[in-house]
Amino acid sequence: MKPVSLTQYLVELQREKGLIPGELRLLLEVVARACKRISLAVSKGDLADVIGAAGSDNVQGEAQQKLDVIANETLLEANEWGGHLAAMASEEMEGFYPIPHRYPRGEFLLLFDPLDGSSNIDVNVSIGTIFSVLKLPEGVTEPTEENFLQPGTQQLAAGYAVYGPSTLLVLTVGDGVAKFTLDRETGSWTMTGNHLRIPEDTKEFAINASNIRHWEPPVRRYVDEMLAGKTGPRGKDFNMRWVASMVADVHRIMTRGGVFMYPRDAREPNKPGKLRLMYEANPMAFLVEQAGGAATNGLQRMLEVQPTQLHQRVAVFLGSKNEVERVTAYHQEQAGSAPS
Numbered sequence: 001m002k003p004v005s006l007t008q009y010l011v012e013l014q015r016e017k018g019l020i021p022g023e024l025r026l027l028l029e030v031v032a033r034a035c036k037r038i039s040l041a042v043s044k045g046d047l048a049d050v051i052g053a054a055g056s057d058n059v060q061g062e063a064q065q066k067l068d069v070i071a072n073e074t075l076l077e078a079n080e081w082g083g084h085l086a087a088m089a090s091e092e093m094e095g096f097y098p099i100p101h102r103y104p105r106g107e108f109l110l111l112f113d114p115l116d117g118s119s120n121i122d123v124n125v126s127i128g129t130i131f132s133v134l135k136l137p138e139g140v141t142e143p144t145e146e147n148f149l150q151p152g153t154q155q156l157a158a159g160y161a162v163y164g165p166s167t168l169l170v171l172t173v174g175d176g177v178a179k180f181t182l183d184r185e186t187g188s189w190t191m192t193g194n195h196l197r198i199p200e201d202t203k204e205f206a207i208n209a210s211n212i213r214h215w216e217p218p219v220r221r222y223v224d225e226m227l228a229g230k231t232g233p234r235g236k237d238f239n240m241r242w243v244a245s246m247v248a249d250v251h252r253i254m255t256r257g258g259v260f261m262y263p264r265d266a267r268e269p270n271k272p273g274k275l276r277l278m279y280e281a282n283p284m285a286f287l288v289e290q291a292g293g294a295a296t297n298g299l300q301r302m303l304e305v306q307p308t309q310l311h312q313r314v315a316v317f318l319g320s321k322n323e324v325e326r327v328t329a330y331h332q333e334q335a336g337s338a339p340s
């Protein structure tokens with residue numbers, strides 16, 4: 001059967017199903033092209049001057065890697081002139097980036113973590129790009145930061161690229177989740193999966209277990225029960241994985257199920273978690289739900305969290321539906337709120 005390209009998939013979504021406007025198709029193709037360029041830079045590794053620290057910190061106070069800066073600039077440069085965006089926001093930039101007045105502006109907002117998991121770059125472990133698309137509120141001519149603060153249910157599209165043994169692009173516009181593999185010989189994204197499904201049950205969980213002494217009781221209870229294995233309350237043995245690269249851990253779950261957790265912990269009790277809501281948790285939650293999984297912040301559906309800050313952090317529990325519901329119920333029991 002003739003392979004389906006990303007362009008063909010998007011044209012069908014636009015023309016056959018009327019699911020996306022032409023401008024959104026253009027946006028997704030531009031982002032996909034930028035991810036191709038990021039993949040090329042990542043794959044050069046030590047052969048090019050792209051490994052190591054950039055000598056600067058990002059808005060999160062984290063030391064930027066050279067590739068963080070390259071990936072961010074690649075996405076800005078690819079998207080600023082096309083006329084499909086009003087503004088962009090990135091983990092690597094404190095403020096949002098309004099499209100310069102020298103270019104036409106469109107109706108979409110693009111948010112991204114340009115290179116997630118960059119602490120893995122120098123050890124050659126999979127890393128990725130995460131992106132989310134929102135619509136500029138009607139009637140807004142000059143975008144503001146508040147325009148970005150929309151709950152995840154408002155996303156029009158979301159996706160990630162994972163730069164691993166192969167480079168993959170996984171995306172949704174709300175019509176299920178499609179997967180594309182970068183064909184380096186032709187330079188095209190070729191569909192290698194569609195309507196991805198996450199099994200509702202799993203035997204695999206992902207959490208940074210070195211933080212166990214900092215966890216809140218519901219997380220401790222949930223993980224201890226799994227560690228108790230066959231003879232414990234779960235009646236089965238579990239396996240653990242932690243790549244410390246959200247895109248890699250989430251892609252494993254999109255492929256074979258599992259539950260990913262980055263809970264808040266006692267190290268910094270005023271921080272609700274490590275991961276960011278707008279350009280990590282929300283796009284991943286949209287994808288996971290579209291694949292039949294679930295995503296919460298421990299107490300409520302992730303996509304319904306009302307953002308208050310562009311770079312706000314959130315606790316993340318996502319993956320196989322029955323497991324996310326269980327760990328969320330434990331949190332709700334502790335909070336004394338009836339399961340929603």
Ligand code: P6P
Pocket residue numbers: 116117118119208244245246247262274275
């Ligand atoms: P830890 C990478 O830095 C990241 O933001 C996610 O990709 C990943 O899941 C998490 O942090 C890893 O955090 O504390 O285990 O290093």
